Amino acid sequence: MIDAQIVKEALKKNKVRTEVFKDIEYLRFTDDYKDIPRGTAIFKDFVVWGYPHIGRIFQLTTGLPEQFNAPVWVEEKVDGYNTRIFSYKGEIYTLTRGGYICPFTTDRVREFISEKFFEENPHLVLCAEVAGPENPYVEEFPPYIQEDIAFFVFDIMKKGEQGFLPYREKLRIIDKYGLPHVEMFGRFELTQIEEIKRLLKKLNQEKREGVVFKEDAERDKRVKYITSYANINDIKVTSLNMLGLPADYYTNRLLRLALFIEEEQVEKNESLYKEIGEAFLEGIFKACQMVRSEGKVYRTFRCRFNKKENALLFLEQMKHASAHIQIAERSLEKKGRYYLLEFDKVFLNMTGLLGHLLKGGSVID
Amino acid sequence: MIDAQIVKEALKKNKVRTEVFKDIEYLRFTDDYKDIPRGTAIFKDFVVWGYPHIGRIFQLTTGLPEQFNAPVWVEEKVDGYNTRIFSYKGEIYTLTRGGYICPFTTDRVREFISEKFFEENPHLVLCAEVAGPENPYVEEFPPYIQEDIAFFVFDIMKKGEQGFLPYREKLRIIDKYGLPHVEMFGRFELTQIEEIKRLLKKLNQEKREGVVFKEDAERDKRVKYITSYANINDIKVTSLNMLGLPADYYTNRLLRLALFIEEEQVEKNESLYKEIGEAFLEGIFKACQMVRSEGKVYRTFRCRFNKKENALLFLEQMKHASAHIQIAERSLEKKGRYYLLEFDKVFLNMTGLLGHLLKGGSVID
Structure with a gap:
């Protein structure tokens, strides 16, 4: 949980606001405050931490060895909007990056995400990108979505905790519940820069946004790279x-x-x-x-x-x-x-x- | 002169600073404050008002009739830096747009501006553009200046007064003292938009910056237009x-x-x-x-x-x-x-x- 004293301070400094969605009242961090990221939402019984900022590298050849000490998992960065999905008293809700419960995403989420996942894992939060030509937030969308929207899970958090489940654990859960997910390109050694560059050239030709690199190590460091x-x-x-x-x-x-x-x-x-x-x-x-x-x-x-x-x-x-x-x-x-x-x-x-x-x-x- | 009370207020609000150039101490407005423009300089015996902001139009066909009620004088806008030239105890000084006495422009001004002008008109201030490949402020310069710098007078003010001498009076003085000046394209009726457009097409081809329009009327309204x-x-x-x-x-x-x-x-x-x-x-x-x-x-x-x-x-x-x-x-x-x-x-x-x-x-x- 978050120290009540810090929340009080943040309220005073206008970094936290009270929001209401139907019968749910919650607090929302409107800005980063100390180590609490913008979008963090505090509910009566639990906290959903904000999705952290991810650094961006501009060049791969120097960037990968500079940023990482261990091999990296490479995943597609889907061009849509970030959402955090969680359950509360048997219902499924979704938060925007800024920490609002989104009536649109919440309305649609059950069509894409197995309810069984939340029945069996009420303590978990799915981080996903929602993308497609019929989303209400961003004009861009990946070329392979023809209509409506789609969900792409890329991380799993625990309620009340910063940080994510380990990569292999995430893979296991995605597989077990058949969760829709971003394309995963596998694990690359830092010496495989030419392979990574080839992958990005291909993604560029396919008009896709880019990738997120996730270090296969305890610290789980992430960095993103965007196609031209x-x-x-x-x-x-x-x-x-x-x-x-x-x-x-x-x-x-x-x-x-x-x-x-x-x-x-x-x-x-x-x-x-x-x-x-x-x-x-x-x-x-x-x-x-x-x-x-x-x-x-x-x-x-x-x-x-x-x-x-x-x-x-x-x-x-x-x-x-x-x-x-x-x-x-x-x-x-x-x-x-x-x-x-x-x-x-x-x-x-x-x-x-x-x-x-x-x-x-x-x-x- | 400027009301001492306003200067005091501006000093308190950090909009005015004391500057020294050799043995001259003066006050400089670092920002617009009330009706006093940034760059206004207050000396012991007189004030040199800041050069006012000039509005810019983006289209001529609608812009000229919208902005003006009377015919306009059209002058070249030279791509350089703005300076105000004045005399003080027999010496000639120059101010930057921001209100600093410029050691470079001041060092060179006598080579370009007749001393006789200031001997006979110590109460006047010349507003000029300084341009050329060897100026220390701006990288761009008009194509017709091959080396060093040149001065181009475009307005004349009185010490202690806002506003400019009437256009015909300016022409007379420029002519009388042989002052270097911006190219003047003459007086255009507001119905002559096609002629004005042709002029700007020509200036564009000649890689020149644009024009300033000055209304031939009491209010002396000005507007600028820049070439693509x-x-x-x-x-x-x-x-x-x-x-x-x-x-x-x-x-x-x-x-x-x-x-x-x-x-x-x-x-x-x-x-x-x-x-x-x-x-x-x-x-x-x-x-x-x-x-x-x-x-x-x-x-x-x-x-x-x-x-x-x-x-x-x-x-x-x-x-x-x-x-x-x-x-x-x-x-x-x-x-x-x-x-x-x-x-x-x-x-x-x-x-x-x-x-x-x-x-x-x-x-x-």
Whole structure:
């Protein structure tokens, strides 16, 4: 558990907030505080620790020997959103990275995760990526998911404890309960850098996001590495809302791309440069076009719910999530076995500034 | 003059600092405070007001009619640094935009600006751009300056007063004293947008930065517009030090480029996209190469002084100017009639992070 004194301090400093989901009240760490990561959630009887930050390396040849002292397990990093799944009084709930109980993920989780797992392991927490074209949070998704969403377990924690179950134990449990999981590429010696590079080249060609390395040792150190495909795609997908993201989102990705190319000695060919310029500008053009034709810049999301109640709860929660994004419901209708929710995220910064500039407004910068 | 009460308040709030240049002590506004712009300098007998911020439009067709009610004078915006030139007890001094007396500009100003002007007009302040390949502040310079620096007067102020002399009065004075000045393209009706666009297309082809529009009316409103050449060139020239600039430096320029193309309906051709990608990445590659070969990322500047004393004073001042840039003197030697100073600006953010990453370090972002 977490020392009550630290929680009191954190409350005073506004690092902890009380949240309510249906009849559950819990505390949520809105920021890292001392050794407690953002997203840590405190329930009446237990704590679900926040998912820790994972360091990123920009080059493999130097990065792997620098970061690790033992062989590493290599797993796919799936492009979706992080969730922690746990049971409470016989129900299954899911937390977002930030520590909110998510009405969408919670609504859908039983379709993907065996209930038997939680019946037999009420003390465990599954860490998973949720990804797919019909998720309500991120625009990107892996190419192999055709519709809706999918769950990919990648770690297992114990309630009330930081850190994860050992890798082989995780494999055993995933296997035993048939849990959906991220693709696992096996265990690599640190001398096998060429094999790892080949793997990443393949993932890049397949338009996948990257990998997480997990050291096969007591300290269970982790480091991630992202493909150049994913770095360019991040720019491409988000440039519609360029002013809504921290500006260093882009300089970070440019740096990653440059260091990837620098390591690989990829021919510095025109096609990659072109892709980068295009990724930035096409989104802004699209945004201008939206302002001219509809007066706002937005992106439409769709997602499927089992219960209408959860869709409404989800919308309510989203409406309070960001001061820079306005949520506009398009429709909520029963289609087949699901309630299909369609809503727009209206990007207010982009809408405001482009509207001003296209009308001939000036800015001081 | 400025109300003593406001200066006291500003001092308390750390918006004003005492500076010394040789035997002159003065106060400098380090930030905008109430209606007093950053860079305003208070001397014993008079005040030199800071040069005001000028709004920028991103599109001409809508921007000009939106911003102005009367015809506009159009002048070249020269790519250099802003200086305010004034006389004090028979000497000529120059202030940077931030309000420092600049030992370099002050050392050189008499070669470019007629002393007779200040003998006859000790109450006036010349606002000028200093530009050229051998200036110590900005890497870019107009293509028509082959060596050293040049001065380009664009406004005239009175000591102690905000605002500028009327445009025709400025023309008369520039003519009378043969002052070097920015190119003036004349007076345009607001209906002459096509002519103005043609002018900007020409400036773009000539690799010039842009124009400032000055309304021919009592309120003397000003607005600037930058060519797409200059926007790409800004990215190209600064990407070596990408982490040393505020990240929105880049998103701003991408937005300007996109709105330029959107207005001009320039064929969204591959060559422009390629230029943008190249502008970003080539600088980072160069920075990586510098870290690998020399252990640091830097740019070498050269400039010419009449007096050795001023070069030393300048170096001293630069050493305290930024926490993110280290100044390393390369050489200071008499060459012909000048003392030639060569120094490096070492970009510490870029040096630190790239050094870490190329050695295989990880970052959490």
